[in-house]
Amino acid sequence: MSKTIKKIAVLTSGGDSPGMNAAIRSVVRTCAFLDVECLAVYRGYQGMIEGDFVPMNARSVNNIINKGGTILKSARCEEFRTPEGRAQAHQQLVNAGIDGFVVIGGDGSFRGATIFNKEYDFPVMGIPGTIDNDIFGTRFTLGFDTALNTVVEAIDKIRDTASSHNRLFFIEVMGRDVGHIALNAGVAAGAEEILIPEENLGLERLLDSLKRSKKSGKSSSIVIVAEGDKTGKNVFELKEYVEEHLPIYDVRVSVLGHMQRGGCPTAYDRVLASRMGVVAVEALLSGKTNLMVGIIDNEMTLTPIEEAIKGHTKIDRELIRVSDIMTV
Amino acid sequence: MSKTIKKIAVLTSGGDSPGMNAAIRSVVRTCAFLDVECLAVYRGYQGMIEGDFVPMNARSVNNIINKGGTILKSARCEEFRTPEGRAQAHQQLVNAGIDGFVVIGGDGSFRGATIFNKEYDFPVMGIPGTIDNDIFGTRFTLGFDTALNTVVEAIDKIRDTASSHNRLFFIEVMGRDVGHIALNAGVAAGAEEILIPEENLGLERLLDSLKRSKKSGKSSSIVIVAEGDKTGKNVFELKEYVEEHLPIYDVRVSVLGHMQRGGCPTAYDRVLASRMGVVAVEALLSGKTNLMVGIIDNEMTLTPIEEAIKGHTKIDRELIRVSDIMTV
Amino acid sequence: MSKTIKKIAVLTSGGDSPGMNAAIRSVVRTCAFLDVECLAVYRGYQGMIEGDFVPMNARSVNNIINKGGTILKSARCEEFRTPEGRAQAHQQLVNAGIDGFVVIGGDGSFRGATIFNKEYDFPVMGIPGTIDNDIFGTRFTLGFDTALNTVVEAIDKIRDTASSHNRLFFIEVMGRDVGHIALNAGVAAGAEEILIPEENLGLERLLDSLKRSKKSGKSSSIVIVAEGDKTGKNVFELKEYVEEHLPIYDVRVSVLGHMQRGGCPTAYDRVLASRMGVVAVEALLSGKTNLMVGIIDNEMTLTPIEEAIKGHTKIDRELIRVSDIMTV
Amino acid sequence: MSKTIKKIAVLTSGGDSPGMNAAIRSVVRTCAFLDVECLAVYRGYQGMIEGDFVPMNARSVNNIINKGGTILKSARCEEFRTPEGRAQAHQQLVNAGIDGFVVIGGDGSFRGATIFNKEYDFPVMGIPGTIDNDIFGTRFTLGFDTALNTVVEAIDKIRDTASSHNRLFFIEVMGRDVGHIALNAGVAAGAEEILIPEENLGLERLLDSLKRSKKSGKSSSIVIVAEGDKTGKNVFELKEYVEEHLPIYDVRVSVLGHMQRGGCPTAYDRVLASRMGVVAVEALLSGKTNLMVGIIDNEMTLTPIEEAIKGHTKIDRELIRVSDIMTV
Incomplete structure (x- = not known):
């Protein structure tokens, strides 16, 4: 039976993408709305290993919905790929009383999350933030439209x-x-x-x-x-x-x-980020774990992270045909 | 049995929206690609009634994909609401040897098209161009994203x-x-x-x-x-x-x-317009009629125009909830 | 003989304009560069009267050069128009050990500054921040280009x-x-x-x-x-x-x-703001007072505030002629 | 005594810059306003040598004020550097009845113009169009601000x-x-x-x-x-x-x-282009030649082309100092 979630951490990891700040804002405000504590982790998994946490409230994320980059900083972290690194990260989360985390990033970040989830039975939820739009399980990733x-x-x-x-x-x-x-x-x-x-x-x-x-x-x-x-x-x-x-x-x-x-996220990326953050927090609170939030036909979906990272999304072959026709 | 389509007209009608030019370009180039003649109708149904037609080739639509407004001009036309107006329009189309037309516009423009189609068994195809995103049968209308x-x-x-x-x-x-x-x-x-x-x-x-x-x-x-x-x-x-x-x-x-x-259309609206134009022309050529091109879950669809104009699309109630949470 | 300036305050007043943040940043960093203390006054003269001051260092103004609006907030303040209001403001400045201030704003704000300067022999320097470009003594005001x-x-x-x-x-x-x-x-x-x-x-x-x-x-x-x-x-x-x-x-x-x-200031407004802030601080430190920084033929100038607020700048009559010709 | 100018040519030459179209528009409309004929030369001096001319009227330049690039195309032309090339260009101008030309370009283009002017006593006027802002005799060149x-x-x-x-x-x-x-x-x-x-x-x-x-x-x-x-x-x-x-x-x-x-020219570049075109045409009509239009302290100026191309403008050393201070 899953433990009740009372404190959630949020981090950005890997390459940054426009809309990450809007997603951070959404996670933080959804926590505030649902009376759950929220901590920010700085510098991705590196900050998790080092315990670089800061408490967040609804006002901590004022005026960031339209900012490019990520206020939490991001990093690629070799240490988290080792059992020792993850052990240290787990200890830091436990020390801080964190019951689950939302990671905003790409497939590398998700790979780390799902391993961590397995090793420690620790609730994790993924939000796909990458400009490449290459994550299976969602039509659009955060930042692609921008x-x-x-x-x-x-x-x-x-x-x-x-x-x-x-x-x-x-x-x-x-x-x-x-x-x-x-x-x-x-x-x-x-x-x-x-x-x-x-x-x-x-x-x-x-x-x-x-x-x-x-x-x-x-x-x-x-x-x-x-x-x-x-x-x-x-x-x-x-x-x-x-x-x-x-x-x-x-x-x-x-x-x-x-x-x-970089750059100010488009309307689409801001709306998508806002929706994804709500779903991510609500999924964690309802006992779900090891899933990635996605959007398919404008509906929010949840896909096992392990599936999401298995393969890239296919390109739209019809677009190749359209391009050929247009260059007549 | 439907007559073979050898000459297609394209027009914009009603309020203009960003992406209309990209759709015109797509219709014209698809015709060129498929060796079908293409005529432009100026000023919507008014121009149709007056026979204000101009032949188009692939080069006629150079450098318009990123332009706001519509190079064909648009208008609301009272006369086309009368049987006499439509009779005159039909005569003009026949005189010019036009076998079918693609109208880019909103529900008012589609209403005219479907009546015309019924009265004269004339092949028509609709592309939803309106910033309001209120057309049933497509997730997004041209211009909404911009x-x-x-x-x-x-x-x-x-x-x-x-x-x-x-x-x-x-x-x-x-x-x-x-x-x-x-x-x-x-x-x-x-x-x-x-x-x-x-x-x-x-x-x-x-x-x-x-x-x-x-x-x-x-x-x-x-x-x-x-x-x-x-x-x-x-x-x-x-x-x-x-x-x-x-x-x-x-x-x-x-x-x-x-x-x-106004304004330069976004990437999304340009891609959508390019895709819709191809589908509209190909549908006409394959003998289909009285349909509207749409996009649902990123797939091109065809919806009977009569259904498309029956009701407005519903707003996304989930977004109201997201908005409430975000303003905590 | 003028007292040595060791602590400078900076405020924005009246209607906001793009570039105000870049000017605040410049004043703060010039103070840091010259080893002078700097305090920010929130909400214009109202904040001055209430002693709403915050110490600033070079890092306090990170990442604001491209932000519209003013991080110090602005306000129109009736109280500062009264001798009592100004007396209270003066007391607050004295209590905080402030030796001079830079006010970024329009002619209303300058009027207050020059009266205050006369009453208390208090060093003041003006930076013209208004989108209207109506201040005498400068070719361009901050925000006009944006x-x-x-x-x-x-x-x-x-x-x-x-x-x-x-x-x-x-x-x-x-x-x-x-x-x-x-x-x-x-x-x-x-x-x-x-x-x-x-x-x-x-x-x-x-x-x-x-x-x-x-x-x-x-x-x-x-x-x-x-x-x-x-x-x-x-x-x-x-x-x-x-x-x-x-x-x-x-x-x-x-x-x-x-x-x-609103909006992100243009390159011109950001450069102008950076230049004006340097000149304003250096002028105060060299014992000058009651002047407004301006730009004329791309050179920084200083004009007595009293002259700057006397009349509006003339419009460029040549432009009326150009407009007439262009609409041939 | 200078011959009366009844027909003016306009061309763009060298690297393109935003604002060139606005300057073309201004030259064409000023000619229309003053009842002088105007011809466009395509592809710079190359088109001049080949007699690639097109008559322009006020409507020929509709809707180009906000377009990047140059509708007249531009080119660098080796042939115009030879006496033979210039002789051929002169013949083409004479054949077309052209009495003077306005060249929009950088120092290379001006060098050609001034040699041509000397060789054939042919009225020429320069408008500085280059993003580099390196032309002596004007504070700003067209395209720099954009x-x-x-x-x-x-x-x-x-x-x-x-x-x-x-x-x-x-x-x-x-x-x-x-x-x-x-x-x-x-x-x-x-x-x-x-x-x-x-x-x-x-x-x-x-x-x-x-x-x-x-x-x-x-x-x-x-x-x-x-x-x-x-x-x-x-x-x-x-x-x-x-x-x-x-x-x-x-x-x-x-x-x-x-x-x-590239890109849509800024407001500043559009206004500057509009002003420069008027002055260039009026200067030619008043019998002046071999001059470049410039702007100094917001006033239109005329500088001998030979001086304009002698040296680059100096950078603003004060800006280096400002930059040093800002990075404290």
Whole structure:
């Protein structure tokens, strides 16, 4: 039988994403609403191991719903991967009287949580916070919508200068293992071609596509490339390749980089974060554990963390088709 | 048996919404991709009646995916509500050799389309373009996501000045019949209270909520009010009411107005528009008619237009609960 | 001989404006850099009278340079207009060991400062923080550039919908006594006509201008109206007037309102605020008093506060001419 | 005696910058207002050599005031650097009956214009359009304000993630020869250190500054690096250097790249462009030639092009001091 939960901890872990603060706020305020104590853990699992806890009340999270990053700081923590690290973390939680925690992060953070849950039968709940949208069990992860808009706004700017100079641009966006950002941004920004980790359409196809585009009278072209693009070439190598094989373009490269992780969260990410925090706390209080909150068809769902981290979400193959049609 | 479709018209009708241009682009390019002729109709049904048509090719819609408004102009058209008006429109379509049309608009525009379809057995397909998100048969309408973000950004700005002066703000947002914008914006912007057309929680509750907020130490408060708010009071009357019954606040009013309809569409609205245009054209070509394209759980759907216009979508009651918890 | 300044207070007063936080940060950090103590006064002169002071160090102002509003809160204070109020304020400053203060605000705030300076021979320095840009002795006030961009972005959005529907819009912007925002925003947004407090071109001219615009083939028109517009008609009355005298337009109205005061300050306002804070503190330390920091031709200047509040800055008549030419 | 000017050409040349379209619009409309014919030259001097001209009227430039890039396209043109190329360009201008031209561009474009003016006694007028703000004879060039805001918004986003992870970021911004963007963006974004082409403060100073910052309790740091930074190290080399000599930081790099050139122009750039276009046309009509329009202390000025291209504008040394104080 599960112990009554009277004190909950909340932490952010791994890479940060926009909407994490809104989720922290939601967890803290739901605790306040339900008269449960809430502690914040600073710097992810590292802070848990070190007992870096601070009590939170409803007012502690004023004015953070629209802030990028995470006020609790985040970190990747090697120590928590060891039994010794987790033992120390457990001791700290016990000392502080914490009965369960909500971790906001990606699959690495969830892996730690589920191991911890198993080892110590400790109630844990996950909220998927990552811009990559690669977590199984939820249509959208926190931060994906914001990152996508950041990318699209940057491409819009680059397009201004691309079309003023009849240039071809290779633009690298985040996504080592999944192409969600690349594919959606490519469609939203009207990219000529989109290179993603999920499939290799071949460099021949790229050249054909660029030739067809030039022929059709387009004055400039944008190719979106996910970090983990399956061609195996990064944007600089792609530039060289095209300059060598199709010397009709003035080719430029842009790597969007870390700005994709920051920024004021969109309305969608703020609403999603608010909903997820409520569900996470209520699930813990009702005795559930080792689950991840998700959203599917606009309904809140709970998925066993172990399933959530098993595989990546599939990209939307229909979007590849839409992209092909749009670049007619 | 349905006639083969060789020429498709596209028009925007009713109030404009961000993403309409992206949808026009998608319809035009899908036609080009599938070797179907495409004509644009200017100024909605009015232009149809007057035969204000222009041929479109893939290049006609360059550089519009990120533009607000509609390059085809839009209008509300009384004449199309009469049998004579529709007869004339039909004649114009026949004269121009048009075999079917895609109308991008709201429920008024769909009502016209379905009547027209019945009268003349003319193939029509609808794409829901309205910021209100009030169309049955789709989770999201084109423009809703953009309008929501516009509203939230405006409220963020007002909050800056509200919290600098310890003020209470009533902010009116669009939504005569449905409270989707108000409810989502209220949660996303951390509003103290949200007044919507769907339910009247009573003015007593508003006063209680404001008193509790003041007591809890909050320095400022924001109340979001949908145009069609059920209390029957508009923002100016609400201001007076609160000043009379709770004279502890410096109360201000802001009506966001028409800026909510404009602006560069978000990534989501651009992707949605691109997907919807493809499905609309393909559905017409496959012999389907009198349907509206929608998105449910991220899958494209087709709903009989007559069902789509029967009733408004329900607001998400869970969001009301989330809002209550967040304002603890 | 002036007393050595060892402790400086900083406050914001009157209407808030974007950049105030950046100016607070600059005053605080310049004090830290020069080893002078710094106290913050909350809620303007009201907080001064009540002794609502908090010590500040360099870290107290982390992460505020890009925040709208003012972390010190602001207020208009009737009590400070009385000798008794000022006497109490003086006592509080003396009790706290404060040797001089920097007030960030508009002409009302400066009026109080200069009277206080005379009565108590107390060192004061002003930083012009107001979106109206109406202070003599500086080319730009803090917040003007941000407010102007906020207005222009809103008009860009309204133009999307205006041109989709062939409409005429009257848009009210801030500016009771001066038309700087209206005039600059009107030119930047390509308005058809701009109505300002400084001169009454007559309603006839407005009608002529709108007729000419319609005739020239423009599909929509935007008229910017400053709050204190000299025609004496507000936007709603102007709408009625035009509908009566020129019934060829579908006329709409938008009042931009308080969102103009908020928002993340532009780069220009942040740099200006940083520069002004340094000069204000250094001037106080060098024994100067009763001056306002300004910028003229990109150089920092000091103007006697009494001169700064004497009259408003003139609008740039050349801009009226530019606007006339642009609407050809 | 100068010939009467009856037909004016306008072109954009060299790297594009936001505000160029607003300047084109202003030149075209001023011509329309003054009943002078106006032709657009496509693709800069290349289009001039090829006679790629299009007549413009007031309506040709509708809805471009807020668009980034240049609708006339731009290019760098080697051929115009040769006497033969210029001879051909002159012939084209003569054939088209053009009496003078306005070139919007940077110092390379001006160099061509002034040589052309000398060789053919052909009336030319320059408008400084470049994001670098490096043209002598004007306080601000077209596009600088927009680029600066783009950079600052990107850094704000990077700061979110930097401070969530206690990281040090080197951010490369544009500026091969001048550090205006770097210096202003650094102050506006609260950078720890700013490396510019104008002076080499030494890598020792950088390390000291970073050590001091760490010691003072700052959790993250941002260093802005202009492309042409005097240390001779690019951002990747700086990262390596710091990792080797100060291994207390998790160091990351971001190169902002071409997005800095694009985007919707700010209010300031739109107003400036509108003013400059008027002055350029009026100056040509009054018989002046070989001058560049500029703005100094908010007044329009005319500077001989030969002086304008002689040297770069000096950076504002006071801003270096302000930056030092702000990073206390």
